[in-house]
Amino acid sequence: MTSLPIPGLDRDVPALLVKVGRFPQQHGGLGVLRSLGRAGVPMFAMVEDRFTPAAVSRYLTGRFVSPTTGREDPQDLVERLLRMGREIGRRTVAVAADDEAAVLLAEHADLLSEWFALPSVAPELPRRLASKEGLHRICGEAGVDTPRSCAPRDLGELVAVGRTWGYPLVLKNLEAYTRLCAPVVSHTTMIRSEAELLALCGASRTPSVLVQEYIPVESTEVWATHLYCASDGTQVVFTGRKLRSWPPYSGMTSRGCAVPNPRLAELAGHLCRRIGYRGIADLDWLLDQRDGRFKLVDFNPRIGAQFRLFETVLGVDVVRALHLDLTGRRIPAAAQAQGRMFAVGQVDLLSAVAGAWHERRPPTALLPRRDLERAWLSGDDPMPAAAEAVRFSGTVARRLTKPLRKRMRG
Incomplete structure (x- = not known):
């Protein structure tokens, strides 16, 4: 603080x-x-x-x-x-x-x-x-490097990009507001195959996405x-x-x-x-x-x-x-x-x-430090952390019980 x-x-x-x-x-x-x-x-x-x-x-x-x-x-x-x-x-x-x-x-x-x-x-x-396509154009005009990117006009062009560039690919919602009204992905998403791409975007003839090359982690x-x-x-x-x-x-x-x-x-x-x-x-x-x-x-x-x-x-x-x-x-x-x-x-x-599991190593940088700024927990403002804990627990509970609720509705 x-x-x-x-x-x-x-x-x-x-x-x-x-x-x-x-x-x-x-x-x-x-x-x-x-x-x-x-x-x-x-x-x-x-x-x-x-x-x-x-x-x-x-x-x-x-x-x-x-x-x-x-x-x-x-x-x-x-x-x-x-x-x-x-x-x-x-x-x-x-x-x-x-x-x-x-x-x-x-x-x-x-x-x-x-x-x-x-x-x-x-x-x-x-x-x-805020537009992923608009930003790509601005960077091109300003001489700022970006990953190779394109905004396909329709599903056919999107599939063609995958076949030309190869997989994995990265997908992002294309524009501000459309990410709220008609999101294609919930966040920046890595796509590993054409089957995965079609499962995600196949229902739309004109998915509003930006495709970027995948740069290995x-x-x-x-x-x-x-x-x-x-x-x-x-x-x-x-x-x-x-x-x-x-x-x-x-x-x-x-x-x-x-x-x-x-x-x-x-x-x-x-x-x-x-x-x-x-x-x-x-x-x-x-x-x-x-x-x-x-x-x-x-x-x-x-x-x-x-x-x-x-x-x-x-x-x-x-x-x-x-x-x-x-x-x-x-x-x-x-x-x-x-x-x-x-x-x-x-x-x-x-x-x-999750990172430790994926990389087969012990978790790192978990211990508290004097110069650590926490997003929620604060000694001079404790109530937001309590409110977040309640909401976070509710989110976890809903996700854990989602399969059961689906079966009950079925």
């Missing part, structure tokens, strides 16, 4: 966590509440119900129970946000918790700016970056850059390693380590300068050890779920940098704090056990 106060932070300007889609167990949003709330900023949040982990945080000043699916008319969502702004009653910094929220805030900034302070990003840019290091690009061109850039993920090798970070990497920081900063990006971003990279190149696989125009892994030695993370910039305050220049780690509780334990 960071010592306070954060230099220059304006505690008279509240912040609102904006969410689109149902993600009640999203730990990144809780990190936003704790980051700014610990610094004395009044915090508000959109929540799915009154008992989500974020909704019971001690750092929450006010909650708006406003469940969404991503299928709503954007104008309806804008009206909801404007009502929230009026209820808060003063200009508020909006923090996007997901790609869809980032797209919504950017594309309707002209209306939302009545109540909300927002980064001055081009309205169309977050949607292009043993030939890669997984890196991340989290950064904030200010309106005056100032950048705060952090780099780190993804040590484990859930699901293993393809999902969200379950354990990460902050590792300064000047080469990667410059690469990410250059890309954002080149495209004129403003705001918070979370970029995922693969270091392909076969050619020594960093290859960009995702550009998320919003907070990353593990953003609390990263701080400067003065205690500034990307959310605090956003608040400082949008309230007209200077972002103090300082080096990245080294050696910090981040873990997502029981999910990291599952990942460690």
Whole structure:
């Protein structure tokens, strides 16, 4: 936990966590509440119900129970946000918790700016970056390496790609919003054969997916850059390693380590300068050890779920940098704090056990450390961890009893 106060932070300007889609167990949003709330900023949040982990945080000043699916008319969502702004009653910094929220805030900034302070990003840019196909094109124009990728127009072309490139392949949902409304995969997914591909996508004539080449796990290091690009061109850039993920090798970070990497920081900063990006971003990279190149696989125009892994030695993370910039305050220049780690509780334990089983070795990096930032458990904010434990247990129970419930219905 960071010592306070954060230099220059304006505690008279509240912040609102904006969410689109149902993600009640999203730990990144809780990190936003704790980051700014610990610094004395009044915090508000959109929540799915009154008992989500974020909704019971001690750092929450006010909650708006406003469940969404991503299928709503954007104008309806804008009206909801404007009502929230009026209820808060003063200009508020909006923090996007997901790609869809980032797209919504950017594309309707002209209306939302009545109540909300927002980064001055081009309205169309977050949607292009959140699109896997759009990102691939942007990287091609900017000279940034990516894994070989394509967006098949129909099922026949998808099958042809598999036969031409060979297996395994990696599939991702193609666009923001469609991943909520009509997802083809639940997360980045490795496909090992044509039969597996057809079992997953065969029901759709036009599956909305991006196909990427598979880079073998043993030939890669997984890196991340989290950064904030200010309106005056100032950048705060952090780099780190993804040590484990859930699901293993393809999902969200379950354990990460902050590792300064000047080469990667410059690469990410250059890309954002080149495209004129403003705001918070979370970029995922693969270091392909076969050619020594960093290859960009995702550009998320919003907070990353593990953003609390990263701080400067003065205690500034990307959310605090956003608040400082949008309230007209200077972002103090300082080096990245080294050696910090981040873990997502029981999910990291599952990942460690699964990885150890797959690699036939004992689990590693399980012991607690002084510089470990936990996604849920916190001595000064214990209720979210309790709420998450209840929901996690319910999820496990439903999955374990799913076969039995199917047989009973049959």
